[in-house]
Amino acid sequence: MTNKTSHPATLSESLLVLRGWGDNKARLRVAVQSPEMWFASFCTVKSVEVDRVEFWLQPDTDAVGFLLADCRFEFGDVPPTDADSFLPVGGQVESGIVGRRPDFTITILLLKG
Secondary structure, three states: OOOOOEEEEOHHHHHHHHHHHHHOOOOEEEEEEOOOOEEEEEEEEEEEOOOEEEEEEEOOOEEEEEEOOOOEEEEEOOOHHHHHOOOOOOOOEEEEEEEEEOOEEEEEEEEOO
16 A cells, blocks of 8 residues: 555554444455465454454454564555456455554555445
């Protein structure tokens, strides 16, 4: 996500947005990449803590969490070419947060509808 409609965000700003998405039970697409693994799933926010976020993969049964400390964040619109690699055909994205550190990237996409 590197276009005119995105801007840098702090950890606290990013967590605030994620809390709002959690309160609204918004449908998300999360993709995580590191040298050791790649993960992508549709989910909702389970909880947001001081420096981490947890997502429900299946409501009340399967969850996954990620430490977001030391990430550099961007928030804003997601160009279609960025979203295409994370969504099935026909999926639409409203906005997104991308967090990066040298060994880790997390892309959290707010889905339309």
